[in-house]
Amino acid sequence: AAPGGWLQVAAELAGETGTVVGVDRQRIDPIEGVETVRGDMTDEETRGEIVDRVREADIVVSDMAPDMTGEYELDHARSVHLARTAFETALELLAPGGDVVAKVFEGPDVDDLRADIDEEFEYVRSVHPEASRDASSELYLVGKGRLTAPVAEGDRIEVDVVEVGDEGDAIAKVDGYTIFVPGAEAGTTVEVRVTDVKPRFGFAELVE
Known part of the structure; x- marks a missing residue:
């Protein structure tokens, strides 16, 4: 966001081999990389442009904040809307295992947003910035490890075991996704429960 503090940090972390794309309603002064x-x-047009340009990302970071009205409930609701926009954009862009970071103001609607992020990522954390911990209600929701697996924990499925790995665990594939099944034998078809x-x-574990 203007004046580009987050983007400068991102460019340093991405290095010469990475690509950083920044979006703001205001003009952003040129930043190398x-x-x-x-x-x-x-705006759907802007989001579409970003999706077309980026294609796939390792991380989506949002520092978006609403124009403040001084009415806490309204400002909170608007901040949640912006954070959800970042979250939904991340679902379109992130590679498997990618991360999302979105700023939001604390309030009653944060729990629902956090729960939605938790469903799509390996885990989610709430982080209060050190610089504003004592004086601000803002926090960052951090979703780590974008989940794109074709299975979910608790699923009971039938799989073909294609090989046994070096550690002795059998390996099955579901739409290209790897599932380790201890105790199974290569060349067999088994019923398993995803753990x-x-x-x-x-x-997964074998279903007796």
């Missing part, structure tokens, strides 16, 4: 777009992320889902692989 950063592509900028002047637009409003609540844990990670961004790029999961675990």
Whole structure:
């Protein structure tokens, strides 16, 4: 966001091999290693431009905040709307295992947003910035590990075991997604219950 503090940090972390794209309604002064777009992320046209330009991202960071009215409930609701916009954009852009960070003002609607993020990521945390911890109601919701697995914890499915790994766990594939199944044998078809889902692989146990 203007004047580009977050973007400067992102550019340093991305290095020469990474790409950083920043969006703001105001003009952003040129920053080395950063592509900028002047637009409003609540506007479908702007979001579409970002999705087309970025295609796939490792992290989406939102520092969006509403124009303050002084009415806390209204300001809170607007901040949640902006954070949800960032979250929904992240779902379109993030690669498996990617992360999202979104600023929001504390209030009653944060719990629902946090729960929605938690469903799509390995876990979610609430972080209060050190600089504003004592004087501000703002916090950042951090979703780690975008989940794109074709299975969910608790699913009972039938899988074909394709091989046994070096550690002795059998390996099955579901739409290209790897599931480790201890105790199964290569070349067999078994029924399993999914016990844990990670961004790029999961675990299951044999169903007796």
